[in-house]
Amino acid sequence: MKIFRIVGVSLGAVSKHKMRTFLIVLAIVVGIATLTVIVALTQGANKTILQRINNFGPDAVMIKSGGGRVLGPATVSEANLTKKDIADIESTDGVKLVSPIQVSLDMPIKYGNKFTTSWVFGVESSWQDAWRRGASKGEFISDSDNEQLSKVCVIGQTAAKDLFGDANPIGEDVMIENVSFKVVGILKKVGQSPVGTDFDNLILIPFTTASRRLMNQPRYISMARTIVYRPSQVKAVSEKIREILRENHHLAATEEDDFTITSPEEITKMIKSTSRTLTLFLWLVGIISPLVGGIVLMNIMLMAVSERKREIGLRRAVGAKQKHIVFQFLAESLALTFSGGFFGVIIGFVIAMAFSFFGKPISISWQPFAVAFIFSSLIGLFFGIYPARKAASLDPASALSQK
Amino acid sequence: MIEFKDVVKSFTSGAIKTEVLKGVSFKVNKGEFVSIMAPSGTGKTTLLNILGCLMKTTSGSYLFEDRDIETMNDDQLSEIRNKKIGFVFQTFNLLEKTSALDNVLLPLVYSDIYPADASQKAVRLLEAVGLKERIHYKPNELSGGQQQRVAIARALINDPAVILADEPTGNLDSASAKEIMEIFKSLHSQGRTIVVVTHDNNIARQAKRAIFLKDGKVEREEVLR
Numbered sequence: 001m002k003i004f005r006i007v008g009v010s011l012g013a014v015s016k017h018k019m020r021t022f023l024i025v026l027a028i029v030v031g032i033a034t035l036t037v038i039v040a041l042t043q044g045a046n047k048t049i050l051q052r053i054n055n056f057g058p059d060a061v062m063i064k065s066g067g068g069r070v071l072g073p074a075t076v077s078e079a080n081l082t083k084k085d086i087a088d089i090e091s092t093d094g095v096k097l098v099s100p101i102q103v104s105l106d107m108p109i110k111y112g113n114k115f116t117t118s119w120v121f122g123v124e125s126s127w128q129d130a131w132r133r134g135a136s137k138g139e140f141i142s143d144s145d146n147e148q149l150s151k152v153c154v155i156g157q158t159a160a161k162d163l164f165g166d167a168n169p170i171g172e173d174v175m176i177e178n179v180s181f182k183v184v185g186i187l188k189k190v191g192q193s194p195v196g197t198d199f200d201n202l203i204l205i206p207f208t209t210a211s212r213r214l215m216n217q218p219r220y221i222s223m224a225r226t227i228v229y230r231p232s233q234v235k236a237v238s239e240k241i242r243e244i245l246r247e248n249h250h251l252a253a254t255e256e257d258d259f260t261i262t263s264p265e266e267i268t269k270m271i272k273s274t275s276r277t278l279t280l281f282l283w284l285v286g287i288i289s290p291l292v293g294g295i296v297l298m299n300i301m302l303m304a305v306s307e308r309k310r311e312i313g314l315r316r317a318v319g320a321k322q323k324h325i326v327f328q329f330l331a332e333s334l335a336l337t338f339s340g341g342f343f344g345v346i347i348g349f350v351i352a353m354a355f356s357f358f359g360k361p362i363s364i365s366w367q368p369f370a371v372a373f374i375f376s377s378l379i380g381l382f383f384g385i386y387p388a389r390k391a392a393s394l395d396p397a398s399a400l401s402q403k
Numbered sequence: 404m405i406e407f408k409d410v411v412k413s414f415t416s417g418a419i420k421t422e423v424l425k426g427v428s429f430k431v432n433k434g435e436f437v438s439i440m441a442p443s444g445t446g447k448t449t450l451l452n453i454l455g456c457l458m459k460t461t462s463g464s465y466l467f468e469d470r471d472i473e474t475m476n477d478d479q480l481s482e483i484r485n486k487k488i489g490f491v492f493q494t495f496n497l498l499e500k501t502s503a504l505d506n507v508l509l510p511l512v513y514s515d516i517y518p519a520d521a522s523q524k525a526v527r528l529l530e531a532v533g534l535k536e537r538i539h540y541k542p543n544e545l546s547g548g549q550q551q552r553v554a555i556a557r558a559l560i561n562d563p564a565v566i567l568a569d570e571p572t573g574n575l576d577s578a579s580a581k582e583i584m585e586i587f588k589s590l591h592s593q594g595r596t597i598v599v600v601t602h603d604n605n606i607a608r609q610a611k612r613a614i615f616l617k618d619g620k621v622e623r624e625e626v627l628r
Contacts, residue, residue: 005512016500314496317457318510318557319485321478397457400496401448 028340036348122210
């Protein structure tokens with residue numbers, strides 16, 4: 001096949017002009033490696049976001065006191081949800097359960113001479129089902145704990161490590177703002193909260209104890225987490241809850257909500273919008289740098305064409321058609337960009353692995369390979385076609401007479 | 404086989420029009436060994452470019468094996484060059500960093516048919532021009548005379564209808580020049596058609612017939628042997 005013979009000519013030229021090959025491949029490698037690293041990083045970041053959304057729960061709706069708050073918990077000081085609100089939500093169609101939460105952020109915690117600060121949540125036993133998270137060791141807050149206003153707590157693993165190191169905290173007493181609580185369990189580890197904070201730096205106490213003994217908020221409730229039967233109901237239920245709360249809170253049509261309802265959809269939107277600018281910027285760099293590689297390719301190929309005018313003239317004299325010359329130079333560009341793409345992906349992966357070694361979330365998948373393959377072909381074609389056409393359009397007689 | 408009729412070739416550079424060939428007519432028959440003798444600067448290269456289908460005429464006609472070259476497109480001209488014409492250049496024009504064997508095989512890259520025994524044929528041709536021991540040598544490892552012999556083998560690989568040589572001995576010492584001309588003579592004796600374009604009277608006189616060009620026109624023709 002003539003086509004293979006011409007490809008052979010192109011590959012021969014690639015191996016004969018070593019310096020030129022090296023420079024072009026290097027330029028493409030830099031571009032494709034950058035692109036690969038960026039794909040791996042953005043995919044890693046997306047995976048983290050998905051994980052965080054998953055931590056939030058696809059079937060969960062958060063109801064927080066105070067308007068206009070998408071991220072972060074509402075605390076007791078701003079609490080305005082009532083017991084009636086909770087009861088009304090509970091009886092809404094599609095609602096599986098409602099778990100009220102009293103919240104105090106960054107409370108001082110003491111054990112012996114060890115000191116830390118942690119979020120403290122007052123919860124009912126339903127919290128376990130609402131968050132799909134219970135005690136990994138010991139017991140969780142029980143209904144009787146809530147009835148008796150017990151001074152017990154379930155401690156998150158970050159707080160446990162801060163206060164107890166590797167020792168077993170169960171049965172020990174910790175001081176939460178000068179009130180003594182007995183540790184009855186250790187909370188299952190989850191990592192980051194949807195907001196991105198450490199969700200293991202958390203201490204749970206009975207809801208009633210929090211309201212009446214620790215946080216002094218017997219009337220209002222900071223937040224509630226609702227679970228619906230099916231994730232597809234989230235939107236409709238959120239809307240319904242909003243109506244109920246507006247009515248209960250006697251809000252006029254012109255007034256804004258004095259509460260916030262957060263669903264997985266909004267969390268996704270929120271997180272994505274904060275990372276969008278960075279992602280956009282990364283992609284811009286990722287796309288520009290292979291383009292620069294392409295410009296280098298075009299530059300060097302144009303130089304090669306003018307250096308090899310005689311060769312082109314000779315090939316034309318012995319019978320090469322214009323399309324053969326176009327094909328030869330294009331195949332050369334493609335061979336160079338493909339090798340650049342190949343080594344670029346490998347080097348990109350090594351760099352991405354280094355990033356992951358230093359704690360950056362990355363994702364290794366087939367996509368960077370595909371992106372590199374497509375991008376290097378496009379660069380080869382786009383930046384190779386002009387030099388190739390230029391070579392083919394040379395007048396054979398004058399190309400031959402070049403010195 | 405080759406018929407030039409009133410061939411005119413002019414070049415325009417800005418407003419200046421230079422007529423290089425001013426109505427050239429001649430014929431070359433199959434199996435002939437013809438030299439075209441022209442002093443430097445009298446349109447020798449232009450004539451050769453037209454003969455080699457690398458350039459078209461401004462007016463007049465050029466028939467190659469009874470086909471009108473002027474009506475052909477670039478692809479058709481490329482095919483004629485590939486199948487019918489074997490070029491031998493003054494400066495050899497071998498691909499550098501490429502073995503003698505691969506240089507000889509070059510025209511076959513662009514042929515529709517690549518014979519199974521192409522390599523053997525190339526080796527035979529290199530043997531015939533006395534380069535049996537040097538088939539894997541690269542041009543920079545060969546002398547001028549040896550390089551020109553590689554070029555002749557390359558010109559023969561496709562069994563062309565005509566071998567077109569442009570000052571084939573111009574860059575060679577007299578001993579090598581003599582050897583190259585002997586190869587042409589022997590090819591002629593095998594029935595090949597050979598056209599040598601030269602400004603060197605001694606070279607021109609080794610052909611069977613010489614066409615003398617002067618001021619862009621055929622001055623005279625001479626049967627030599």
